[in-house]
Amino acid sequence: MRLARIQTAGGPVEVVQHGERWHAIRDMFSEDLEYTGESYAGDVTFLSPVRPAVVLGMAHNGSASDRQLAPEAFFKSPRTVCGPDDDIVLDRNIGTVNVEGELAVVIGSTTRHLATGQSQRHILGYTIANDVTSVEQIGFGGTLLQAKNGDGYTPLGPWIETAADPASLGITLLIRGVAAARSATSELAWSIDEQLVYLSSHLELGPGDVLLTGAPGTSGAVRPGDDVQILIDGIGALRNPVVRGRARAAPPSP
Amino acid sequence: MRLARIQTAGGPVEVVQHGERWHAIRDMFSEDLEYTGESYAGDVTFLSPVRPAVVLGMAHNGSASDRQLAPEAFFKSPRTVCGPDDDIVLDRNIGTVNVEGELAVVIGSTTRHLATGQSQRHILGYTIANDVTSVEQIGFGGTLLQAKNGDGYTPLGPWIETAADPASLGITLLIRGVAAARSATSELAWSIDEQLVYLSSHLELGPGDVLLTGAPGTSGAVRPGDDVQILIDGIGALRNPVVRGRARAAPPSP
Numbered sequence: 413m414r415l416a417r418i419q420t421a422g423g424p425v426e427v428v429q430h431g432e433r434w435h436a437i438r439d440m441f442s443e444d445l446e447y448t449g450e451s452y453a454g455d456v457t458f459l460s461p462v463r464p465a466v467v468l469g470m471a472h473n474g475s476a477s478d479r480q481l482a483p484e485a486f487f488k489s490p491r492t493v494c495g496p497d498d499d500i501v502l503d504r505n506i507g508t509v510n511v512e513g514e515l516a517v518v519i520g521s522t523t524r525h526l527a528t529g530q531s532q533r534h535i536l537g538y539t540i541a542n543d544v545t546s547v548e549q550i551g552f553g554g555t556l557l558q559a560k561n562g563d564g565y566t567p568l569g570p571w572i573e574t575a576a577d578p579a580s581l582g583i584t585l586l587i588r589g590v591a592a593a594r595s596a597t598s599e600l601a602w603s604i605d606e607q608l609v610y611l612s613s614h615l616e617l618g619p620g621d622v623l624l625t626g627a628p629g630t631s632g633a634v635r636p637g638d639d640v641q642i643l644i645d646g647i648g649a650l651r652n653p654v655v656r657g658r659a660r661a662a663p664p665s666p
Numbered sequence: 667m668r669l670a671r672i673q674t675a676g677g678p679v680e681v682v683q684h685g686e687r688w689h690a691i692r693d694m695f696s697e698d699l700e701y702t703g704e705s706y707a708g709d710v711t712f713l714s715p716v717r718p719a720v721v722l723g724m725a726h727n728g729s730a731s732d733r734q735l736a737p738e739a740f741f742k743s744p745r746t747v748c749g750p751d752d753d754i755v756l757d758r759n760i761g762t763v764n765v766e767g768e769l770a771v772v773i774g775s776t777t778r779h780l781a782t783g784q785s786q787r788h789i790l791g792y793t794i795a796n797d798v799t800s801v802e803q804i805g806f807g808g809t810l811l812q813a814k815n816g817d818g819y820t821p822l823g824p825w826i827e828t829a830a831d832p833a834s835l836g837i838t839l840l841i842r843g844v845a846a847a848r849s850a851t852s853e854l855a856w857s858i859d860e861q862l863v864y865l866s867s868h869l870e871l872g873p874g875d876v877l878l879t880g881a882p883g884t885s886g887a888v889r890p891g892d893d894v895q896i897l898i899d900g901i902g903a904l905r906n907p908v909v910r911g912r913a914r915a916a917p918p919s920p
Contacts, residue, residue: 465719466743471809483808484866486742489720491870549868555725562867568840614803615815616745 415440416571417458441521441619458570466621473626474535478601483610484629486556492565501563501657507548512627513585515597516541537574540650541624542567542640567652580605582645583630589621592632600626667837669694694774695873713777714749720875720920727880731753732855737864740810746819755817755911761802766881767839769851773875791828793898794904795878796821821906832858836899837884846886853882878906
């Protein structure tokens, strides 16, 4: 099943796909989808499929050798989240910027088992993420804040696929229409399950939170004017243009 | 002027203080406050005064010598934010946990100058923050994610003081009613202005975002059963109890 958010004349609407049509629903996180009766077809405009409160990314998770390190995650600002076709903005003096094609996990609701009282966190589904990174800013401190939070640095979409098997999905990165990298989630150091066990032992996750699971080699440098597409087998394609932005202010010197 | 959010029978309400009474308003971020006509007095229950999309903290900013390092900030999950009297939850096997008394900056709205088109980000005001930190988790990676994101790890409140001068505010930390530390924001390595220049050169800030400006020695270890109070001159006092939580799951091993 595919869930999405689309732009309409009345504002953003959550939708679910049936055949060629996208049917409006009230809350994609509810267990039983409630339909409003509206539906859309043809050339719909997809937005980021969720608006996460928390965006997490896995650090050093791109290949089997990264398993020699303990798992580690970083935060991205939810203000970096954008949708398909939205601009990735490269500040003028930011240095090398990489796009990173990644599978993103969208956290679902919690259900509480009535008999045991145990609560269980569900995965709503999977979407495509571009974890844009200012490579030369990585060295400035360990938090990655300077490297990961430019305008439009977290494109998500176009929709959430609820039925995908995350263990082995092919990921292809195209820059200006040319294949720049091809790999699969099976190459990641820590599996999706292991990542979620790690994270949920250190912080609370809630509905709509997004985990960028790491780029298994699916990264490449971009310049203003480039067009980036990330294809994940069984999900779809996420496309964003790269544009030139403002000049960044020089930070205060030590 | 003091702005707050209080709990009422009808749910959380934004309020502004006049004399002894708290008057309900529609939006604390609007330039001209719109009053609903309701007001409250006496024993009101304060909530976190804002619900931030982004929570940032300054790393290594506690004393003048920290100025030898470049400024660096980290994210905290907004799901860690709680209000006065809410529980700080210590997981069973988390090791030493410090409370840190800090001045917090609350980001306000942006105004655009009609003639120049330049936009300016305003500070709404200042509140008190407790940047709770699992000390022994700091070493696990540079992102501080494991150290800073337990349940109730970011108490904020009790209100936002819009008129404070952040350059030199005394901060006192009381644990079980006993003074554990006393210092002032003037001891911080990077001033509030410098912190905001640094941050706004690397990411977008928006209304309600919160910056924890660093603990100038105002930290101390706590245990379940402790009562923590942070007093900032000219603002007020933020009080929270410390309670025992669940046992954390062991993370996956490398």
